[in-house]
Amino acid sequence: MSEPIILYDIPTQVPGKALSGNMFKARYTLAYKGLAYKSVWVESPDVEERMKAIGAKPTGLKPDGSDFYTLPTIQDPSTGAVVSDSFAIAEYLEKTYPSSPAVFPPNTKALISIFDSAIMNTLRPVFPVMSAIGTSKLYPRSEEYLKKQAEIRFGTKFEDICPEGPKREEGWKNIKAAFGVIDGWYSKSGGKWIMGDTFSYADVIVAAWMRSFSVAFDKDQWEDMKSWNGGRWGGIVEEINKYSILD
Amino acid sequence: MSEPIILYDIPTQVPGKALSGNMFKARYTLAYKGLAYKSVWVESPDVEERMKAIGAKPTGLKPDGSDFYTLPTIQDPSTGAVVSDSFAIAEYLEKTYPSSPAVFPPNTKALISIFDSAIMNTLRPVFPVMSAIGTSKLYPRSEEYLKKQAEIRFGTKFEDICPEGPKREEGWKNIKAAFGVIDGWYSKSGGKWIMGDTFSYADVIVAAWMRSFSVAFDKDQWEDMKSWNGGRWGGIVEEINKYSILD
Incomplete structure (x- = not known):
């Protein structure tokens, strides 16, 4: 059995901790595809440093033109891949785990x-x-x-x-x-x-x-x-x- | 052989007369599906009266709240249908002529x-x-x-x-x-x-x-x-x- 995929999310005080729509996109994709994963919780002010440390790519630019790092990010121990942005995560999972249930019907x-x-x-x-x-x-x-x-x-x-x-x-x-x-x-x-x-x-x-x-x-x-x-x-x-x- | 579908469009001075993007959507759909049709040209200020006369439905409201009539509109002599709005026209043609090439792949x-x-x-x-x-x-x-x-x-x-x-x-x-x-x-x-x-x-x-x-x-x-x-x-x-x- 391969190690679970790591999902980086921001903790909140609601039951279950998760709250953001973009994070739920990644969670739901992982769950629908039946892939094992575990959450790692990172407070917002620590996201940039933590993402740089694991080799994540920025997902945009800050108003001052410097790199902007966001969650969700996944880290897949089976492949070494680190992927940020909920849509890119879905694309990665679909491509890497083709035998799991598909979230993109052909050509969509x-x-x-x-x-x-x-x-x-x-x-x-x-x-x-x-x-x-x-x-x-x-x-x-x-x-x-x-x-x-x-x-x-x-x-x-x-x-x-x-x-x-x-x-x-x-x-x-x-x-x-x-x-x-x-x-x-x-x-x-x-x-x-x-x-x-x-x-x-x-x-x-x-x-x-x-x-x-x-x-x-x-x-x-x-x-x-x-x-x-x-x-x-x-x-x-x-x-x-x-x-x-x-x- | 059934009578051609009538397509109402606004004439312009370019070769072929047709110019508007929305009209080309209807033309291309008809042509791709291989359906016979003929153009009837209506100057813009005459559209409302002409569309009311053939029983077309308005596609929206004017700023004053009264009905707004637009082209493209098709009139299908085979069924008696009169359909306005380029997307509704594509839906109608797809439904009415299911053996013609499809423009909507399943569930799209x-x-x-x-x-x-x-x-x-x-x-x-x-x-x-x-x-x-x-x-x-x-x-x-x-x-x-x-x-x-x-x-x-x-x-x-x-x-x-x-x-x-x-x-x-x-x-x-x-x-x-x-x-x-x-x-x-x-x-x-x-x-x-x-x-x-x-x-x-x-x-x-x-x-x-x-x-x-x-x-x-x-x-x-x-x-x-x-x-x-x-x-x-x-x-x-x-x-x-x-x-x-x-x-």
Whole structure:
């Protein structure tokens, strides 16, 4: 039996520690493919140093032009590979473990990568609410670090990103509208999944975000979201929860 | 032999009359599926009345909230169906003529509809240049009508939408960047088409826009565009030109 794949994630105070949508994409892909893995938890301010140490590649550039390192990253003891970025991780696992269940039906990689971007663009209105609520679930070092990043990203003091009151209410309305767009895409598919009756990485992406919202938001907020669009999102999270994606 | 399908399009002064990307999507779909059709040309200011007369459905709402009618629209004498909107036309033809070559591989309709939106979003920087240049190829009645629509859409006098000089130069740079994004998607596909070696409606969409640019822009501008991204766009238009999409 080969050694489990190592998955680097940022710890939070929710049960099971995992919270981020991008991390859940990697977890769900690993679990769906039936690959053994174990989590290694890295606080946000330590990500860059730790990733450099294991030879991970940067996934982008910081505003100052220097390399930017992000999680999820996996390290595969069977091959020595270190892979960052959730989509690249799915591509790597699909290529390296071809006998495991596929998440990319034949010839769909480009279309699903575009779907990934479309989901990110559509969920953009969720991010201020997610930032305001989700950050408080982190441990203090990561919380402080990610609050500063959020201030830069949204160009405002953290407290003003999405305070309770009219701005937060507006945020929830925007989220509901965004979910309506995604629901429209599912309606066009002619089945339960984006590819009709065929489960694919497109559904991993949606399920990962929904799982993320289900742990980040308060119970009554998530209960409300679950009921939107004929209960589609609750159903998807129920499906993802069949897989053991926490270790 | 059944009567040809009628395709409603707006006439322009370019050879073959057809110019719009959305119209080329319908033409290419009909031609790829080997279905007989004939064009009926309607000047822009007459579209609403003509479409109401044949029982076409509106495809959206005008800013004042009233129904908005657009072309392409097809009228199929074999079934009596009248269908507007290029994507709906492709869906109708695929369903109604299942023995003709398919443009939607199994389970891809939702992903390709999202691709359609992604292409529209990505090509948004092309539209000011396209509007400034393409409108002049119309006949006077449509030209005047569509210039007014463009002024409303871009919120400025027609002459200021994309005048020659720095603004037009900036427009060309934006187009090149947008094409670079689409080229990145093709690179991910592992083949010549968005679905690798399988031709699909995703390629119809891209080919239709490229064909539109190739007839709307001046010869030297198109010669330049053809060479971008390793000549990908010239190659795609060459492929589309194998099909007789003008009658």
